[in-house]
Amino acid sequence: MVKELTILGSTGSIGRQALDVADMHGIRITALTSNSRIDILENQVRQFSPEAVAVADEKKAKELKIKIADTGVKVLSGSGGVTECASMKTQCVLNSIVGIAGLGGTVAALEAGNGLALANKESLVAGGSHVTRIAREKGISILPVDSEHSAVFQSLAGCKDKKQIKKLILTASGGPFFGKTKKELENVTLEQALSHPNWAMGAKITVDSATMMNKGLEIIEAAWLFGIKSDKIDVVVHRQSVLHSAVQFVDNSVIGQLGVADMRIPIQYALTYPDRAESPVRELDLTEYMTLTFEKPDYDAFPCISYCKQAFERGGLAPAFINGANEKANELFRSGKIKFTDIPKAVENALTVCPVKNDCSLSDVYEADSLARQTTEKLFGL
Ligand code: NDP
Ligand code: MG
Numbered sequence: 001m002v003k004e005l006t007i008l009g010s011t012g013s014i015g016r017q018a019l020d021v022a023d024m025h026g027i028r029i030t031a032l033t034s035n036s037r038i039d040i041l042e043n044q045v046r047q048f049s050p051e052a053v054a055v056a057d058e059k060k061a062k063e064l065k066i067k068i069a070d071t072g073v074k075v076l077s078g079s080g081g082v083t084e085c086a087s088m089k090t091q092c093v094l095n096s097i098v099g100i101a102g103l104g105g106t107v108a109a110l111e112a113g114n115g116l117a118l119a120n121k122e123s124l125v126a127g128g129s130h131v132t133r134i135a136r137e138k139g140i141s142i143l144p145v146d147s148e149h150s151a152v153f154q155s156l157a158g159c160k161d162k163k164q165i166k167k168l169i170l171t172a173s174g175g176p177f178f179g180k181t182k183k184e185l186e187n188v189t190l191e192q193a194l195s196h197p198n199w200a201m202g203a204k205i206t207v208d209s210a211t212m213m214n215k216g217l218e219i220i221e222a223a224w225l226f227g228i229k230s231d232k233i234d235v236v237v238h239r240q241s242v243l244h245s246a247v248q249f250v251d252n253s254v255i256g257q258l259g260v261a262d263m264r265i266p267i268q269y270a271l272t273y274p275d276r277a278e279s280p281v282r283e284l285d286l287t288e289y290m291t292l293t294f295e296k297p298d299y300d301a302f303p304c305i306s307y308c309k310q311a312f313e314r315g316g317l318a319p320a321f322i323n324g325a326n327e328k329a330n331e332l333f334r335s336g337k338i339k340f341t342d343i344p345k346a347v348e349n350a351l352t353v354c355p356v357k358n359d360c361s362l363s364d365v366y367e368a369d370s371l372a373r374q375t376t377e378k379l380f381g382l
Contacts (some may be wrong), residue, residue: 001272002092002115006031006050006085008105011040013202014096014119014145014263019044021268024280031085033097033105038064045073052088054081056101083108092271094145095120098204099327100320100369103127107362110134117270119145121221122327125308126320127365128224142225143270148218149225150266151244151257156226157274159249168222169246169254171238172297173198175209178237182301188340190333198241198261207330211343212297216308217326220319223312230312235305237295242284260284307347316358317368318351324372325350338380346376 005022009015010032022029029048034041036057045053045068053068054076055061061077068075076084079101086093086108093109094117095102102120107127109116111134118124123131135142144150148170159165176195177185193210194203201209208214215235223230244266246256259265262281269276299306304326311318329346332338338346350372357364 001025001275001277002027004028004030004091005271006088006090006093006109006114008033008082008086008093008095008102008109009097009120010034010044011037012096012098013200014267015094016040017264018094018096018267019048020280021264021271022048025268025271025277027271030090031088033082033085035097035101036060038067042067045071049073052076052085054078054085056082079104086114087112090114092117092143094118094267094270095123096145098122098202100126100323100366103131103362103365106131107134110138110140113138113140115143116140117143117145117267119267121146121217122323124224125217125220125323126369127362128220128319130362130365132224143273144221144225145263145266145270146218146221147261147263147266148245149222150269152222152226152247154257154269155245155247155255159247162227164249165226165228165232166248166250166252167232167234168226168228169234169236169248169256170215170218170222171236171241171243171245171294172212172215173209173241174237174239174295174297175212175214177210177301178239178298180301182341185301185341186339190336190340193333193340197239199263201263203334204327204330207333207343208326211304211330211340212302213304213308213326213330213343213347215297216305217323219305219308220312230309235297237297238293240289240292242286242289242292258284258286303344304347307344307351311351311354314351314354316356317360317364318354320365320368321354321372322347322350324369325376327369328373328376332376332380332382337382342380346379349379350375 092115106123
């Protein structure tokens with residue numbers, strides 16, 4: 001089990017659950033970061049006494065500095081402050097920032113030679129080739145926090161040769177709109193999109209789950225994490241969220257990981273790996289579920305899954321571009337400026353207009369992200 005930990009995005013849904021786990025096991029906190037919610041961060045500073053904190057919003061950072069002056073904790077600011085926290089020497093950096101804003105922290109943690117537990121899937125989607133190259137060069141194995149990827153990782157324990165893997169089976173809850181047709185999705189509201197049946201998560205990923213873009217992003221995330229081609233990654237809708245994902249091997253044996261839907265299990269496994277420890281999560285009682293169901297996704301109503309696969313297969317900047325378009329469209333939907341069904345339109349449009357460039361640097365990735373956001377705003381006349 002890790003003894004010291006930095007959490008990027010500690011004020012969010014994953015960040016707060018990670019602190020729960022750290023608290024239970026007495027893990028020392030090196031640094032914590034947030035974007036702007038300084039009240040939550042102040043409480044965390046007082047409870048966990050980190051060496052430093054960073055607030056991405058410069059003005060809020062100044063406010064926090066005054067609020068916690070009595071603690072002597074160093075307060076950094078801006079995205080530079082966040083990456084500085086990621087670079088501070090520690091055993092493990094858990095990156096739970098949402099969106100491409102997390103890419104800098106992922107890269108900084110790896111370059112500093114820190115271990116990395118990754119919840120921020122957008123880092124791998126947009127910057128997969130860079131992130132995995134740096135990890136390889138530094139000899140660091142990225143530990144997945146995303147529940148499906150943790151399930152695959154756990155199912156692969158003992159598999160020494162990737163050739164023995166036939167396919168990865170990623171499960172999806174289907175979100176709040178499973179069973180609805182494309183037409184019925186036209187008029188769904190933000191409130192409906194935000195009421196996920198099984199998981200309580202941040203707003204962006206909850207909307208991504210409703211469009212099933214989340215599952216598309218997870219295909220790309222899995223392809224980079226496990227070095228598997230996207231055509232060997234299947235998606236199965238499993239409404240109960242009990243089987244968190246599985247691996248089918250060449251002998252057609254399937255190994256999966258089951259548990260109640262609580263992110264503290266995968267968060268904790270990334271911190272205890274390769275060991276296991278008691279967790280604050282309740283036991284799984286299989287008899288509570290009369291039936292476990294498995295169905296094919298409706299690719300017509302939820303086309304984002306296919307767009308993500310296509311973007312990954314195209315390579316280069318395509319995944320960064322569709323990720324940027326989705327982030328922008330997701331944000332526009334949450335602020336009431338576009339309809340739910342405009343989100344897949346934005347992703348499809350991004351796939352059509354995406355610039356072709358194969359040999360790309362990290363700054364190309366950031367440029368593609370900002371171009372994709374502009375393209376999306378233009379698409380809706382904003
Ligand atoms: P939340 O929105 O709850 O939290 C996001 C965190 O990131 C907050 O601490 C927020 O700070 C910080 N943040 C936001 N924008 C910036 C920025 N520009 N710069 C620096 N920090 C920023 O998100 P979740 O915890 O739900 O998700 C985090 C990541 O984990 C996502 O990539 C998501 O896909 C992934 N994930 C989440 C799961 C879940 O159950 N929630 C499950 C699997 C994966 P502030 O609070 O100040 O706004
Ligand atoms: Mg997931």
